[in-house]
Amino acid sequence: MLELTAELSRSLGEAAAAILRSSHLVALAGAGLSVESDIPPFRGPGGLWTKYGEPTNLSYREFTKDPKEWWEARFRNEDRPGDPTYELKVAVDAAEPNPGHHALVEMEEMGLLKCVITQNVDNLHTEAGSKSLVEIHGNRTWLRCVGCGVRQPRDVYHFDSLPPICTQCGGVIKMDTVMFGEPIPEDVLLASREQAETCDCMLLVGTSGTVNPAARLPLVAKELGATLIEVNPDATTLTSSCDITLNGPSGELLPLLLKRLKNGGAGEPGERA
Numbered sequence: 001m002l003e004l005t006a007e008l009s010r011s012l013g014e015a016a017a018a019i020l021r022s023s024h025l026v027a028l029a030g031a032g033l034s035v036e037s038d039i040p041p042f043r044g045p046g047g048l049w050t051k052y053g054e055p056t057n058l059s060y061r062e063f064t065k066d067p068k069e070w071w072e073a074r075f076r077n078e079d080r081p082g083d084p085t086y087e088l089k090v091a092v093d094a095a096e097p098n099p100g101h102h103a104l105v106e107m108e109e110m111g112l113l114k115c116v117i118t119q120n121v122d123n124l125h126t127e128a129g130s131k132s133l134v135e136i137h138g139n140r141t142w143l144r145c146v147g148c149g150v151r152q153p154r155d156v157y158h159f160d161s162l163p164p165i166c167t168q169c170g171g172v173i174k175m176d177t178v179m180f181g182e183p184i185p186e187d188v189l190l191a192s193r194e195q196a197e198t199c200d201c202m203l204l205v206g207t208s209g210t211v212n213p214a215a216r217l218p219l220v221a222k223e224l225g226a227t228l229i230e231v232n233p234d235a236t237t238l239t240s241s242c243d244i245t246l247n248g249p250s251g252e253l254l255p256l257l258l259k260r261l262k263n264g265g266a267g268e269p270g271e272r273a
């Protein structure tokens with residue numbers, strides 16, 4: 001349980017005041033936001049890459065070399081304990097949105113949060129009710145055509161033959177999740193950049209700030225005068241660029257921040273974390 005120190009209480013007040021002053025708040029979410037949904041992060045304590053090593057940048061090249069084999073391997077779906085992709089799949093399949101996701105939804109419903117740019121592919125923002133969302137690394141519940149970029153829900157697709165072929169352009173269909181070595185689709189890249197250039201306040205939630213182009217977005221916003229607020233139990237590469245840092249788990253801090261926003265920025269007597 002988070003200890004609500006005087007310093008944290010002060011920082012929460014500063015963050016709430018900055019958000020209430022803002023006219024275009026954007027959140028940049030990373031894997032840390034889903035840790036309290038029991039999905040492991042990639043880096044830092046308990047991270048999948050910490051455990052298994054960072055993957056190479058060859059996944060996309062392997063896919064394009066033999067999409068049929070990639071899809072057949074996926075459908076073979078051997079239980080592969082000790083495989084980070086399998087470990088992530090098991091965790092995401094069982095995950096539910098946590099209070100951090102729900103707090104972002106309420107900030108959006110209050111008209112304060114204009115957009116969430118997420119690096120997470122777990123679909124938990126949508127399940128929690130976020131409407132204005134840019135999924136810069138894709139979404140695991142969708143498919144996307146490599147040729148024309150058309151997306152469709154994975155659940156309605158009949159995998160009669162492999163690899164799945166796009167009925168619009170005849171291109172090969174892949175998971176919407178962006179693979180290592182795959183260019184970020186143009187539409188989400190432009191949308192995320194536009195949000196970073198438009199915002200006057202950016203809430204960095206649970207990201208190590210190590211993977212571009214997402215990690216550059218806060219710096220773009222900062223250069224254009226935005227206030228940066230970081231929510232993270234640990235320091236990151238972005239911490240030194242942030243105006244306000246809230247050290248702790250987002251599943252506890254975002255609901256506390258939401259409470260401040262609802263109270264016009266003030267804390268409540270005897271407020272508990």
Ligand code: APR
Nearest residue numbers: 030031032035041042043119206207208209211234249250
């Ligand atoms: N609440 C908030 N932040 C947390 C929590 C928590 N409960 N637990 C951990 N964190 C923080 C960690 O301190 C770390 O800074 O979340 C961050 C997770 O960092 P990464 O695992 O690197 O996740 P992310 O920044 O989203 O990675 C970006 O890397 O491998 C790619 O595609 C993958 O989208 C991912 C990208």
